[in-house]
Amino acid sequence: MKREKLSLVERVFLLKNTPPFDILEDQELLNIAEVLTNRAIPEGEPVQNAGNPVNELIILAEGHVADNNGGTSLKILGVSALLRGTPAVQTLSAGPGGALILKLEKGHFFTTVYECSGLLVAFMKLLNEQEPYFS
Numbered sequence: 001m002k003r004e005k006l007s008l009v010e011r012v013f014l015l016k017n018t019p020p021f022d023i024l025e026d027q028e029l030l031n032i033a034e035v036l037t038n039r040a041i042p043e044g045e046p047v048q049n050a051g052n053p054v055n056e057l058i059i060l061a062e063g064h065v066a067d068n069n070g071g072t073s074l075k076i077l078g079v080s081a082l083l084r085g086t087p088a089v090q091t092l093s094a095g096p097g098g099a100l101i102l103k104l105e106k107g108h109f110f111t112t113v114y115e116c117s118g119l120l121v122a123f124m125k126l127l128n129e130q131e132p133y134f135s
Helices: 008-016 026-035 079-084 106-115 117-130
Strands: 037-041 046-048 056-066 092-105
Touching (some): 008 026, 008 056, 026 092, 026 106, 046 056, 056 079, 079 117, 092 106, 106 117
Antiparallel strands (some): 046 092, 056 092
């Protein structure tokens, strides 16, 4: 993996180019970017474990994550489990070279979808398209 963290400006631009966050206004993106935390995940280390509670929304910034079969193309993890209050449905680990993730804690996630109702609608559309892998 190349970097350990993204700057505030880089986080804003990442959100601006990541559906469904791309529908938000610049100030909304900035508000979210300010509360995101960075985490570098070494190759093979779990990003989430099946059966564990999901306490944050995870946005993949760099690298990729893989399920037990070695693949997934998801950039956002945890929406379904957060909205439903269920545990993670599968274990996902950092792929080759590791991954850099951004975490939006559960409280910030719910504040964000409350204040940006269009984002909740967009998340629901993504869930319908990507089930069961949108964990």
